[in-house]
Amino acid sequence: MRTDRTFTMLKPDSVEKGNIGAILEKITASGFRIVAMKLTQMTMDDAKAFYAVHSERPFFGELVEYMTRGPIVAAILEKNNAVEDFRTLIGATNPAEAAEGTIRKLYAASIGENAVHGSDSDENAAIEGAFHFSARENVLKNILNTKKPSITEGFFML
Numbered sequence: 001m002r003t004d005r006t007f008t009m010l011k012p013d014s015v016e017k018g019n020i021g022a023i024l025e026k027i028t029a030s031g032f033r034i035v036a037m038k039l040t041q042m043t044m045d046d047a048k049a050f051y052a053v054h055s056e057r058p059f060f061g062e063l064v065e066y067m068t069r070g071p072i073v074a075a076i077l078e079k080n081n082a083v084e085d086f087r088t089l090i091g092a093t094n095p096a097e098a099a100e101g102t103i104r105k106l107y108a109a110s111i112g113e114n115a116v117h118g119s120d121s122d123e124n125a126a127i128e129g130a131f132h133f134s135a136r137e138n139v140l141k142n143i144l145n146t147k148k149p150s151i152t153e154g155f156f157m158l
């Protein structure tokens, strides 16, 4: 049986501060497997579409500015109970309220610039993963459904 997936972004503040390595280490040490990953940058249209659910909120303009001001790391992660466990790992939206040891407690500066994104449901994880990754980039897509191959084996199967 396939394990669950979630989608994350290491937001521009994490990249600017040089925190990519530390955050990825925390994610993989917590049992998440990286299924797809890239350094990319969102356009204004990308950010408006990605956060469309928040378009009427007062912080929307700032959120779009922040999310487009520099590169992000986008990744699809896999683990049993991925969505819920990843939300626990990142902590509350506001780092002041985030539990000790969570990524936002450790690396976020404010409720706006809060270091990482984590999908809030299985449905949104799939939508958000597909927003950032083509089927071809999602290289381990089908292989992990059936068995546990080596990466090399996976590439031969493409």
Ligand code: UDP
Pocket (backbone or CB within 6 Å): 054, 059, 062, 063, 092, 093, 111, 112, 113, 114, 116, 117, 118, 120
């Ligand atoms: N955000 C903000 N001010 C707020 C709430 C949220 O700037 O009062 C930003 C913040 O970057 C957050 C994002 O908007 O991560 C999306 O908000 P959401 O409520 O979905 O929080 P999340 O799911 O990221 O914890």
Ligand code: MG
Pocket (backbone or CB within 6 Å): 118, 120
């Ligand atoms: Mg959210």
